[in-house]
Amino acid sequence: MKTVAIKNLMDKLKNNFHETQYASLILSATLEDKNSSSVKIELDFPRIQPNGNKPYCVFWNTSKGDWSDVGCAVKYGDADSTVCECNHLTSFSVLMAKENISTDDLDMITKVGLGVSICCLVIFLTVEYLVWSAVVQSNLSHFRHTAIVNIATFLLLGDCSFLVPAEKFGEDWCLFFTVCKHLFFLAMFSWMLCLSVMLVHQLIFVFNPLRKRVFMFLSSIVGYVCPILIVGSSYVFCKYTGKKYYDTETCWLIFERLLVGSIHAFLLPVGAVIFTNLFSMVVVIVTLLKSSVPDGSKSDDKETAKGIVKVVVLLTPVFGGTWIFGFALLLLNRGTPLFTVANYSFTILNSFQGLFLLITGCFAEKKVRDEMIKLIMAKSKGKMESTKNFTSTTYTKDK
Known part of the structure; x- marks a missing residue:
């Protein structure tokens, strides 16, 4: 020896x-x-x-x-x-x-929260499918529901990717799910950017509204192409420079120090989207305070605009604040009260995003609620009539 x-x-x-x-x-x-x-x-x-x-x-x-x-x-x-x-x-x-910051309590909150979010997102997408033809009556409402359905879809895919224990299946699967999570969450924020920028354009340029084809083309580039380019370029850059793109233990991007590490290929685009959304919120609120309805607007567009404002105002702090807390975890020292607060805040907000989206994008919109009530009432009425016809037929045969 x-x-x-x-x-x-x-x-x-x-x-x-x-x-x-x-x-x-x-x-x-x-x-x-x-x-x-x-x-x-x-x-x-x-x-x-x-x-x-x-x-x-x-x-x-x-x-x-x-x-x-x-x-x-x-x-x-x-x-x-x-x-x-x-x-x-x-x-x-x-x-x-x-040291690993995971605890039994945080793991339980994450699993329960992601489970609730996935169920809520499935319910939300089902409701959107049922009421789509009824609520999409104008270009503005079409823009709004297209964007929010994409947000919900990519959030659902991202949550499902987080629940998969990819680190147990080998490095290839770990890389695959790291790319999936990076791509899906970037796409979710990109569609939030489309939603807020579209609303600002519609409120400011009243006499030059976006055409449906133009919106879908531009949104597809921002919501689909840009996230793919960011993820692909960040992976190629890490491969070319010899740096690691992902952590094999967590199957997520790597933070080394400020502005160093693959995590910045996610944090920087998300930060730009959050800043743009906050600016859009200010512009929209100021515009609506000056004039409740722009000249020539339809009442349906007014209600749709209010619904978009609710989504942007409520979801920007929830989605953006989540990753602000996550970034704080990388900078704060373990054991401090601020670290504990940031850790639990990040876990709770990140896990229950689907629930917040169901509340703001579905239950908080009057038109969607009304259409769901109509569908439920129509279904109940149909069952009652079917039961009545069945009873009448049976009675006639017996007689």
Whole structure:
């Protein structure tokens, strides 16, 4: 058995393993005249990193040119040392990362919230399908419902992607679901941008309203093409520069530090959308305060405009605030009261987004409520008439 310990070499080696910091010691172990195919080795590393960090036992994968934890695990550790156990011999070290912030309470809130959101989004899309022909009577109402159906669809796909434990199925599936989540949530925010910008245009340029074909063309570019380009370019950039696009443990984008990491390919576009939506909110509110209904407007357009204002005003803080809290988690220190507040706020808001969308996009709109009541009443009346006819027929035959 031969072992070699080397100091001051770790900073010369590439490190894309999670969000870790390298230790000062690397240990190489070799075994001569090895007859058995199985081996188990324990390595005791001095713990010189802060106690708040999580240790990973890793080895240097010569084929990939990076660190890997396959076949190695932390057996136990304390404030003084970390003991690793591996089933193969190579060059070992310990990498330190920020401690996992997940708790049983947060996991339960996330699962329950996402389950509720998925059910609410399915209900919302079903209601939109049933009342579509009745509520889409003008171009403005068509724009509104097209945008909000796309928002609900991409939010539903994003929530379903988050519920899949992709990290258990291997790196390929982890990459696939990371791309899905990145794409779906970007598309959701892009359609919110289409909704708010369209409303501003309709209220300001009263005599030059958007045509349906123009709106669908521009919205398709913003809502479909732009998110695909952002996700594709960010992945190619990470691949070209040798940086990791996703974390294999969480199957989500990586944050290294401010303006460094693939997460910024999501945060920066979302920040731009939130800023634009807030500006649109101010313009819409000021315009409506000056004149409740622009000259030449129809009453149906007025009600639709009010519905869009409700959606933009209520959903922008909910959707945007969620990721503001998420970004705060990356900057705040664990253990502080602000970190706990941001952690629970992010989990609750992010998990129950589908419920908020059902309330604001369906229950809060009078026209949708009225159409649903008509459908329910018509269905109930049809059942009563069917029962009455069946009773009359039976009575006649008996007689």
